[in-house]
Amino acid sequence: MVGLIDCNNFFVSCERIFNPRLRTVPVVVLSNNDGCIVALSNEAKALGLRRGNPYFQVKELCERSNVAVLSGNHRLYGDISNRVMTTVAAITGSVKVYSIDECFIDFNIWPDAEVVAAGREIVRRIRRDVGVPTSLGIATTKTLAKIASRFAKKYSAYRCVCAIDNEYRRRRALELTEIGDVWGIGRRLVKRLAPYGITHAVHLADRSREDVEKILNITGVRTWQELNGCSCIDIDTIDNGPDTPLQKQMCCSRSFATDIAEYGKLESAIGLFATIISRHLRERGAAAAGLSVFIQTNMHRPDLPQYSASAYRPLPEPANDTMAIAEAATEALRAVYRKGYGYKRAGIHISELCSAQHAQHSLFGDPADRERRRRLMQAVDAINASSLSNDSIHIASYMPVESHARCEKRSQLFTTRIDDIIKVNFQRNGL
């Protein structure tokens, strides 16, 4: 048996830990730039708000209904996520982190009869030790566990834990689950499946393997197998131990608060992305052999001239130092930039990651220079880590985040910044 822990309305729940006033009112959390809603409390959902709503379209409704509106505070969410995962690992011995708010747990360590009780204990401990409400689904495959966790969240009678542990419950769950709610079936596939009368999970599960392969493809067949109780999606590929395989791609991109037309401003934005992405590379002990830069005009404004393009640049040898990345990225930017457009979004994308340790050096590179750069970046990282801002030292062509992104309603860094720790004032003599 495998379990899936899913944190309820995760970003909102993180905010509610440190701000009890938010616990009784509808709350939404916005994306970068305060653009869209990315997380909502149940009260906000009840008002008709949905994930993905552009904020400007629902701003009035939010104000009218006294919705608490927050900008995303991702350092806080990352830290709370770590606490959840650590708490689970302390009970179960291991945990497979799937996303910031989800993890898989191996339930085979308990006898079948004790699975639900063990699950309840995990949920209780996360609530008590971290302060986040969660839902737990338990089943024989990950796709079924996902379905079970939806039931656990949706129906209070389950008291946060739902196990699909026999054939009757599996059939019943598949009958009640719409096909679009199945893990791996998105909007497009819902449309593709509709003409075949496949509207619920049970319809897909009951088709033949050949049919499924014809209508979908090999990934569809895996989903079909999982729905039928045959486990075939490997969680070892999403292991998180020290031997975690390196991810395959990395991307850093942003939308701008206002369109950018001047090349110089775009170059400083690319300088920022280069800074962020090379820091991530160093943190993971990885290096990039090449990168591409993309720029895009505002596609929500068809009345303006549209242009989007990307350009690839190889690096002379795999690198993770900010200067080398920024240099290649700037060169790529020069290749794609066209005058006369207002750019809304830009980014750097790396798809050739390798381990920095085992990188193949260039025959013509200078080992002494390589070592100097490595030590320089080490020093920069150390200084930036010890300062309150992440970016005390940075390359010259760099634009601080605040200057181009809106994040007007961000909460404090309650758990990761010393100045933001909650202060409690005790008063004596009944005052």
Add this chain to the structure above:
DNA sequence: TCTGGGGTCCTAGGACCC
């Protein structure tokens, strides 16, 4: 006259996930 069969790697694009 006639032009195989079995591979790999890379890229772009499409689909999905949270």
Add this chain to the structure above:
DNA sequence: TCTGGGGTCCTAGGACCC
């Protein structure tokens, strides 16, 4: 005025290899 960001896998097609 105003519409997120960071990933994954799969497929098809082109270029190349022996």
